[in-house]
Amino acid sequence: MTTYRAYGFCVASSFALPELVRIQAACEVTFRRGTAGHVPNVETNEDGHEVSEGDVRLSFEGVGAFRIRGGREIVVEPRPGVDEAVMRLSLLGPALAVLLHQRGFLVLHASCVVMDGAVAFLGDSEWGKSTTAAALYRSGRPLVADDVLAVDLRSGSPIVRRAFPQLKLWPESVEALRIEPEELRTIHPALQKRAFRAQVGFGDDDLPLERVYILSDGPEVRVEAIEEQDVFVELVRHSYAASLLRETGTETAHFRQCTSLARAGLVRRLILGGSLDRLPEVIEALEDDRAEVSVERSVERVGA
Numbered sequence: 008m009t010t011y012r013a014y015g016f017c018v019a020s021s022f023a024l025p026e027l028v029r030i031q032a033a034c035e036v037t038f039r040r041g042t043a044g045h046v047p048n049v050e051t052n053e054d055g056h057e058v059s060e061g062d063v064r065l066s067f068e069g070v071g072a073f074r075i076r077g078g079r080e081i082v083v084e085p086r087p088g089v090d091e092a093v094m095r096l097s098l099l100g101p102a103l104a105v106l107l108h109q110r111g112f113l114v115l116h117a118s119c120v121v122m123d124g125a126v127a128f129l130g131d132s133e134w135g136k137s138t139t140a141a142a143l144y145r146s147g148r149p150l151v152a153d154d155v156l157a158v159d160l161r162s163g164s165p166i167v168r169r170a171f172p173q174l175k176l177w178p179e180s181v182e183a184l185r186i187e188p189e190e191l192r193t194i195h196p197a198l199q200k201r202a203f204r205a206q207v208g209f210g211d212d213d214l215p216l217e218r219v220y221i222l223s224d225g226p227e228v229r230v231e232a233i234e235e236q237d238v239f240v241e242l243v244r245h246s247y248a249a250s251l252l253r254e255t256g257t258e259t260a261h262f263r264q265c266t267s268l269a270r271a272g273l274v275r276r277l278i279l280g281g282s283l284d285r286l287p288e289v290i291e292a293l294e295d296d297r298a299e300v301s302v303e304r305s306v307e308r309v310g311a
Contacts, residue, residue: 010034012211014107014157015168022083022091026099026202027171028209036079036106038098043072043084049254058254063105070094073102078109093195099171104155104247108257112157113264114247117219118174119151120144121208122297124217125167127156128277129245134222135279138180141203142286143293145184149208150174155247158216160267165216172209175200183283218296219268220277221245228280228288230296238269 008019011027017034018027024038046057046064057064065073070093071085081102085094107114118140119127126143128136137153144150152170159166176184178199181191191201221233221241233241242265243249252258268274275296279289 008034008037011171012169013103013171014112015211015213024095024099026095026173028206028211036081038081038083041074041082041084043074043082046074052254054250056251058251060256061109063109063251063255065097065102065105067097070097073098075102075105075109078106078111081106090196092192096194100155101248105251107155107157108248108252108255108261111161112159112168113242113261113268115156115158115242116154116245116247117156118153119156119167120148121151121214122148122217122293125151125214126218126220126293126297127151127167127216128220128222129241130222131245133177136222137174137176138183138283138286139222139277139279139289141174141176141180141184141205142290144174144205146290147208149210150205151214153205158264158268159213160264165268165271165273166213167216168213169209169211172204172206174203174205176203177201179283183286216268216273219274220293221274223276223278224281225278226281227278228285228292229278230292231276231278233274233276235269238274239265241274242268 008021010030011018011024012030013027016036017032018036018038019034020038021040043064046059046062049057049059051057055066061077063075070089074082104114117127117129118136119125120140120143128139130136150172153174157168175194181201191203194200194202252261
């Protein structure tokens with residue numbers, strides 16, 4: 008077993024995980040090859056998965072099956088001949104997201120960087136969350152997570168866990184960031200998306216979540232407020248693997264987590280301006296908004 012760090016815990020893996028950071032530590036999570044089997048006493052759902060509380064079997068055509076148990080183990084049964092990188096996409100995406108749900112985190116489809124505290128960008132695929140995070144990383148803001156963000160709300164204040172130092176970017180985003188696409192490996196033989204290692208400044212500490220931006224398109228780059236009830240809807244909408252929550256019996260707990268984060272007053276909408284050429288304006292708008300957060304925090308300290 009080789010040991011790695013991800014999301015604040017140690018993972019012992021029977022196969023290489025080059026996306027993660029290697030460490031030497033006692034591990035509480037295991038990834039191993041084996042027979043994924045079947046979840047007892049449940050039927051396969053419409054997506055081809057088998058789901059019960061604490062025991063989930065995900066199946067992906069052309070990739071294989073992943074059995075996630077109790078937030079502590081993922082058994083990987085790859086299809087014969089499947090590319091290892093393709094297998095890891097499903098492992099470090101949906102399978103790991105389910106494990107994080109099992110461990111009690113609010114898991115969001117988001118990318119995140121450090122701007123004093125953690126700042127997250129929510130959106131579906133191709134909305135620009137990875138590109139925005141990469142632009143901030145290139146301007147000196149360390150990466151926290153890309154695509155799968157784990158938020159811990161159990162202490163009362165939202166805390167995010169560092170994931171692993173990789174961004175997944177489309178070639179046009181790579182070029183806009185002045186990186187040669189040919190220097191980066193593709194993440195899947197059928198995709199042009201590239202893996203960008205973002206290890207500079209990547210730490211192992213938990214971080215307070217200080218702002219969440221819902222990405223949107225529009226002609227003008229700006230940050231705007233969102234009503235609390237709309238924030239709740241957006242958080243539910245952009246929760247990772249949310250379609251499995253009802254079957255695991257954790258949907259009510261998940262709604263409570265989204266309500267708690269919505270009430271924290273951290274969420275804004277970020278209008279991206281419709282062009283990658285406007286990334287400098289996006290960074291400027293974020294810096295201005297961060298300055299407002301700093302003023303608000305100073306006023307709160309004076310009032311206390």
